[in-house]
Amino acid sequence: MNKVLRTPISDSDLEDIRIGDVIYMDGILVTCRDVAHRRLIEFHRELPVDLKGLAIFHAGPIVKKLPDGKYQMVSIGPTTSMRMERFEKEFVRQTGVKIIVGKGGMAEETEEACRTYKALHCVFPGGCAVLAATEVEEIERVEWMDLGMPESLWVNRVKGFGPLIVSIDAHGNNLFKKNKAVFNERKDRLVAEISEKVRFIQ
Amino acid sequence: MDIERFTDIIARFLAVSGKILPDDIVKKLAELKAAEHMPLAKSVYDSMSRNQDLAASLDRPSCQDTGVVNFFVSAGENFPGLGKIAGALREAVVRATAEAPLRHNTVAIFDEKNDGTNVGERAPFVHWDIVPGSDKVKVETYMAGGGCSLPGRAITLMPSAGYEGIVQYVFDTMVDWGINACPPLLIGIGIAGSVENASILSKRALLRPLGSHNPNPRGAEMEGLLEDGLNRLGIGPQGLSGSSSVMGVHIESAARHPSTISVGINVGCWAHRRGAIVLDKDLSYEILSHKGVRL
Numbered sequence: 001m002n003k004v005l006r007t008p009i010s011d012s013d014l015e016d017i018r019i020g021d022v023i024y025m026d027g028i029l030v031t032c033r034d035v036a037h038r039r040l041i042e043f044h045r046e047l048p049v050d051l052k053g054l055a056i057f058h059a060g061p062i063v064k065k066l067p068d069g070k071y072q073m074v075s076i077g078p079t080t081s082m083r084m085e086r087f088e089k090e091f092v093r094q095t096g097v098k099i100i101v102g103k104g105g106m107a108e109e110t111e112e113a114c115r116t117y118k119a120l121h122c123v124f125p126g127g128c129a130v131l132a133a134t135e136v137e138e139i140e141r142v143e144w145m146d147l148g149m150p151e152s153l154w155v156n157r158v159k160g161f162g163p164l165i166v167s168i169d170a171h172g173n174n175l176f177k178k179n180k181a182v183f184n185e186r187k188d189r190l191v192a193e194i195s196e197k198v199r200f201i202q
Numbered sequence: 203m204d205i206e207r208f209t210d211i212i213a214r215f216l217a218v219s220g221k222i223l224p225d226d227i228v229k230k231l232a233e234l235k236a237a238e239h240m241p242l243a244k245s246v247y248d249s250m251s252r253n254q255d256l257a258a259s260l261d262r263p264s265c266q267d268t269g270v271v272n273f274f275v276s277a278g279e280n281f282p283g284l285g286k287i288a289g290a291l292r293e294a295v296v297r298a299t300a301e302a303p304l305r306h307n308t309v310a311i312f313d314e315k316n317d318g319t320n321v322g323e324r325a326p327f328v329h330w331d332i333v334p335g336s337d338k339v340k341v342e343t344y345m346a347g348g349g350c351s352l353p354g355r356a357i358t359l360m361p362s363a364g365y366e367g368i369v370q371y372v373f374d375t376m377v378d379w380g381i382n383a384c385p386p387l388l389i390g391i392g393i394a395g396s397v398e399n400a401s402i403l404s405k406r407a408l409l410r411p412l413g414s415h416n417p418n419p420r421g422a423e424m425e426g427l428l429e430d431g432l433n434r435l436g437i438g439p440q441g442l443s444g445s446s447s448v449m450g451v452h453i454e455s456a457a458r459h460p461s462t463i464s465v466g467i468n469v470g471c472w473a474h475r476r477g478a479i480v481l482d483k484d485l486s487y488e489i490l491s492h493k494g495v496r497l
Contacts, residue, residue: 020242062266062305074303075257075266080349080382103349104382104441125246125440126349126384127473128253129266148316149306163249165242165442176381179443183377183435190431191373195366198424 008053024162058102060150077129105176115172122164203283212294217302219477243444269345278336353379381441384471395458400466407452
């Protein structure tokens with residue numbers, strides 16, 4: 001049985017979830033990436049969507065405008081979350097967002113935000129943008145369209161959205177940090193081994 | 203040369219190349235998936251396969267980031283209408299943006315505006331080679347997404363660092379940045395005497411079909427050593443750990459200055475949207491990258 005979180009999400013919903021768990025979500029997922037983060041944190045502009053208890057998606061979709069004026073989600077996959085690391089702790093504090101979906105890992109500041117304000121960072125498999133689009137039931141509205149298609153805030157109602165692989169849990173454990181320590185350990189041995197064989201300058 | 207037909211062919215080919223991966227990439231991903239043992243990594247490969255099936259059946263771009271399009275043109279000196287190609291490629295991007303559709307990606311430098319056309323200042327970027335004696339033109343397309351462009355970097359090493367320094371630089375780039383760039387990756391490395399040449403060669407390395415090797419035996423050996431070594435890092439799909447890290451390592455080189463060894467690195471994500479099409483002077487065409495695809 002898959003674990004499914006429904007928005008609005010409370011602190012207690014996240015308590016038993018650990019890094020490496022695979023979860024799904026139902027409810028409201030808002031795209032929010034580089035410039036939206038910058039506007040809130042550096043320019044102190046109020047976000048046009050109240051994110052308390054909701055989820056954000058580090059993503060810039062392809063969206064089609066239909067003849068009836070509604071929008072269709074064509075293709076939406078995660079973008080590199082690390083780009084938002086600079087802003088994310090303050091972003092989580094100010095908005096009360098509970099799930100951050102993206103790809104790749106995030107670092108210490110986000111870890112601290114997840115632990116202090118109770119939130120998760122999750123990975124949706126990168127490049128799987130049509131899979132994700134088929135899990136969007138409807139685009140409810142769009143804000144800050146002056147930023148262009150990728151950077152606008154697309155407010156999506158999603159159903160069974162996932163797989164979401166938990167990369168930072170609400171206790172501040174960080175899957176990518178752990179993995180990276182292992183990769184770095186292996187790296188030193190491998191670099192030494194290969195270097196022996198490429199001494200072409202003699 | 204019927205420039206309208208040329209434009210139409212390229213526009214349709216671009217659209218296809220954003221939806222279906224090249225044959226060699228499809229084959230390699232299937233091999234890596236079959237060899238994967240870790241449960242989480244296997245489930246990620248399953249998501250990737252389902253996504254590619256959905257992209258084909260729903261006729262949609264398989265990854266939302268359809269990139270800022272790059273073209274690499276190998277133009278036969280006798281291909282008619284050489285002067286019209288650049289304009290046609292630009293128009294093809296505009297058409298594909300509306301029809302594929304492609305994501306609106308070009309952001310104007312300084313003005314910081316995205317006008318939704320996917321063309322702009324030096325966009326699409328077109329790289330040229332002239333092929334003596336030929337009357338054909340080969341157009342290679344590459345959708346350089348943000349995720350796989352972010353790890354790209356270049357450095358000029360001192361000769362004392364040697365090729366050993368290149369190995370260190372490649373591994374550092376892979377662990378620090380590659381894990382966020384949708385592995386398993388294709389690693390393109392350029393080695394030359396200055397950073398701009400090394401960088402462009404690293405991107406050209408990504409255009410080579412999987413299974414091809416650097417023509418120099420030492421170059422081919424180094425590709426193999428790096429591929430094996432990077433796989434033993436065990437980065438896995440999406441950096442979540444797994445049995446492999448890369449789809450391949452390609453090195454392209456140009457003679458260096460005695461004082462410098464410049465290294466460029468570009469990576470291609472698993473969704474490596476590369477295309478290669480050859481048109482002859484009457485515009486009949488052969489698609490090299492996606493056999494059996496009709497436009």
